[in-house]
Amino acid sequence: MPIPQTLDRTLTALADPTRRAILQRLSSGEARVTEVARPFGMSLNAVSKHILVLERAKLVKRRRVGREHFLSYRSEPLDAAAKWIAETRNFWGTRLDALEQLLREEDAAKR
Amino acid sequence: MPIPQTLDRTLTALADPTRRAILQRLSSGEARVTEVARPFGMSLNAVSKHILVLERAKLVKRRRVGREHFLSYRSEPLDAAAKWIAETRNFWGTRLDALEQLLREEDAAKR
DNA sequence: CATACATTCAACCAAACGGTTGAATATATT
DNA sequence: AATATATTCAACCGTTTGGTTGAATGTATG
Numbered sequence A, B: 001m002p003i004p005q006t007l008d009r010t011l012t013a014l015a016d017p018t019r020r021a022i023l024q025r026l027s028s029g030e031a032r033v034t035e036v037a038r039p040f041g042m043s044l045n046a047v048s049k050h051i052l053v054l055e056r057a058k059l060v061k062r063r064r065v066g067r068e069h070f071l072s073y074r075s076e077p078l079d080a081a082a083k084w085i086a087e088t089r090n091f092w093g094t095r096l097d098a099l100e101q102l103l104r105e106e107d108a109a110k111r
Numbered sequence C: 001c002a003t004a005c006a007t008t009c010a011a012c013c014a015a016a017c018g019g020t021t022g023a024a025t026a027t028a029t030t
Numbered sequence D: 001a002a003t004a005t006a007t008t009c010a011a012c013c014g015t016t017t018g019g020t021t022g023a024a025t026g027t028a029t030g
Helices: A002-014 A017-027 A033-037 A044-056 A076-092 A098-110 B002-014 B017-027 B033-037 B044-056 B076-092 B098-110
Strands: A060-065 A068-073 B060-065 B068-073
Touching (some): A002 A017, A002 A076, A002 B002, A017 A033, A017 A044, A017 A068, A033 A044, A044 A060, A076 B017, A076 B076, B002 B017, B002 B044, B002 B076, B017 B044, B017 B060, B017 B068, B033 B044, B033 B068
Antiparallel strands (some): A060 A068, B060 B068
16 A cells, blocks of 8 residues: 555655644745755754755655756645645534434434 | 643644544544554554643543543644644735745836 | 865764663553 | 452663764865
8 A cells, every 4th residue: 555655755755844834934945955954953964854855755856967966846746735635624524422323413403 | 821832732732644544533533542542553552642732732521431541633733734834824924035036026126 | 276166975973763672651441 | 368360560682763963074165
């Protein structure tokens, strides 16, 4: 089952504010690693690692040109995650536990 | 900003297949810790810890009755996550990088 | 060629994670 | 009172994570 692992990677990548900020930056266009790293109060290396996580999750694509690497945002994993959440929410619904269910039925009967 | 941290917790909790399976189980109704743990090939303690993560993320509510703890699924965090993803996707869109944008414009010009 | 620049690799570190086992606590049952 | 059951607490362990610093690599530029 390759789908869940992909989902794992996507959600893990998104669960970090630094990585979300990186994606946001990239969502408005390509940028080089150093450019992406600049606003963050951490070393270039740290950001480089975050980018690697995003790449593993296929949320970021890398295009090498000479010594510079251009990073771009890929929307597919987020699309897939949105799809999973929508389906799951549909399945799980706002499922009521037994007691609430009972109360709701009683309430309906009174009308 | 309390919203991102909540989102962090939600996404982290959802990024694990065991925890997703626990939620799925609970989505069809309340269950005790031992019941929830049974299907998993791991110790009760391990599952107990997973439940704690889900509780911190408010995806699971606990109702104590004597020595047993009844767990139930709460949909709010998933709703919030879905909302965030939808908004974000809207904002970020399927943003095209510069090259693709160019090609697309050329393509449009040809017609 | 020498030097600056963009990026990663490698080693290290502390903290968190996901699991284990064993003991503790609290509640039921006999 | 003794025992069984439901659950957590505590300590431990190996791996991963998120960060650091310093060196290496590859590519431009003077």
